[in-house]
Amino acid sequence: xxxxxxxxxxxxxxxxxxxxxxxxxxxxxxxxxxxxxxxxxxxxxxxxxxxxxxxxxxxxxxxxxxxxxxxxxxxxxxxxxxxxxxxxxxxxxxxxxxxxxxxxxxxxxxxxxxxxxxxxxxxxxxxxxxxxxxxxxxxxxxxxxxxxxxxxxxxxxxxxxxxxxxxxxxxxxxxxxxxxxxxxxxxxxxxxxxxxxxxxxxxxxxxxxx
Numbered sequence: 001x002x003x004x005x006x007x008x009x010x011x012x013x014x015x016x017x018x019x020x021x022x023x024x025x026x027x028x029x030x031x032x033x034x035x036x037x038x039x040x041x042x043x044x045x046x047x048x049x050x051x052x053x054x055x056x057x058x059x060x061x062x063x064x065x066x067x068x069x070x071x072x073x074x075x076x077x078x079x080x081x082x083x084x085x086x087x088x089x090x091x092x093x094x095x096x097x098x099x100x101x102x103x104x105x106x107x108x109x110x111x112x113x114x115x116x117x118x119x120x121x122x123x124x125x126x127x128x129x130x131x132x133x134x135x136x137x138x139x140x141x142x143x144x145x146x147x148x149x150x151x152x153x154x155x156x157x158x159x160x161x162x163x164x165x166x167x168x169x170x171x172x173x174x175x176x177x178x179x180x181x182x183x184x185x186x187x188x189x190x191x192x193x194x195x196x197x198x199x200x201x202x203x204x205x206x207x208x209x210x
Contacts, residue, residue: 004075004096007118010163011076017158019056019082023196024114026062033062035142035190035203039109040066042140042187042207046108052097052131053115057083060090063111070111073100097127102134110135112143114201117167124168125178132182137210141184144203145170147191172202179206 018024026033036059043049044067051060054072056079063070064087071091074080083092097116110131116124132141148169157163172189179186184206192201 004098007165008075008077010157010165011074012078014158014160014163015056015076015078015082017160018079019086021158023158024055024058026058029195031190031192032203035188035205036062037066038188039063039111039140039142039205040068042138043109044068046136046139048107049109049111050100050102050107050131050134051111051113052100052127053112054083054092055079055115057087057090057092059111059113060092061087064090068109073097074115098123100127100130102131104133105136107131107134108136108139110139110141112141114144114146116143117145117169118165119168121168121170121174125181128178129182132179132184132208135184135208137208140187140205140207141179141182142203142205143175143179144201145175147171147200147202169199170202172204175202175204176206179204182206183208185209 049070051072054074060070060072073093073095075096077094080092080094152167187205190203195201
């Protein structure tokens with residue numbers, strides 16, 4: 001079971017460093033921007049999009065610039081403070097992915113942009129199943145994460161010492177099976193060499209049929 005209080009505290013501690021080093025910035029990653037452009041085109045006429053684990057809000061803001069009605073939630077109050085300060089025209093709230101209960105058929109899209117990898121696999125399946133149920137027919141869910149087997153323990157992050165968290169690694173075929181189990185059909189799968197640090201990455205987009 002993930003210690004959400006400890007994880008919240010850890011991200012509050014690293015939030016300023018994360019923003020200061022522009023971690024998660026899209027400027028150097030044209031293929032990530034391309035995926036977001038395709039995602040935006042597919043969902044912006046279907047309804048609002050929820051950015052789950054939005055951090056300081058830069059990806060939410062990018063989607064908003066593409067014409068998407070997007071809001072974000074994050075476990076870390078400090079991350080949400082940064083998001084609200086830097087993107088005052090958007091909506092951000094403090095919430096855990098594990099507590100979200102959006103109404104069925106209430107969302108055109110869901111973004112899980114490298115934001116669920118601290119949750120155990122069974123919890124991720126439950127979270128994504130709940131979010132998939134919230135999609136309208138044709139609505140899309142985009143899920144990015146770190147590729148590998150097992151899990152990795154960290155004691156520092158973004159130059160901050162004394163941070164303790166677990167990163168759960170996924171293989172793309174496992175990810176695809178989770179999305180299929182949630183009733184979604186594949187749209188696109190991208191695999192990347194290491195983008196941040198030493199691990200390859202994967203990004204899958206799937207949609208609710210109809």
